[in-house]
Amino acid sequence: MPGEDGFTVCQKIRKTSDIPIIMLTANGEDMDRIIGLEMGADDYLPKPFNPRELVARIKAVLRRTAETKNSHKEEMHIDTEIYTFVNWKLDTATRVLMSPDDLEISITAGEYTLLMTFLERPKRVLSRDQLLEITHNRQAGPFDRSIDIQVSRLRQKIEDDPKNPKLITTVRGGGYMFTAPVKKRVQHG
Secondary structure, three states, X not given: OOOOOHHHHHHHHHHHOOOOOEEEEXXXXXXXXXXXXXXXXXXXXXXXXXXXXXXXXXXXXXXXXXXXXXXXXXXXXXXXEEEEEOOEEEEOOXXXXXXXXXXXXXXXXXXXXXXXHHHOOXXXXXXXXXXHHHHHOOOOOOOOOHHHHHHHHHHHHHOOOOOOOOOEEEXXXXXXXXXXXXXXXXXXX
């Protein structure tokens, strides 16, 4: 792209919108994919690619977006679920994450979906494949590390010490586990 690179554009879009972003680029190195996902892309596809794979990825991202929007609309008219864990609070109607210090923490659509996956399955080991299937509705490739990147980004936001995580722990040979007790309260709308 003339003038700006895709990473910068992605980062600017993500600051103001949670619109789905799929990066298509000639940069297929692991580090480029990691940076793209860390900047807020929902998916990353290096060139050359199979057009059918691109269509499948677009459909998957749109399906996830539609499901999130539909459930968000339904929740506004019915009940709101409030999840609490270690003095954190997540309101599913507004998708607002509040820190123990009562600060609103901005999370992307992907981080919200991943956090909800953990909150709905606390103290359960979830493999990378399970997390990818639940959050992205697709199977992991042999070198797919997108879940690891999303977990890392989420840890940066909710852990006291992301390098020594206590809430989302790594289970060697198993995947990840959300270790904190989770309480769910239903607020009638």
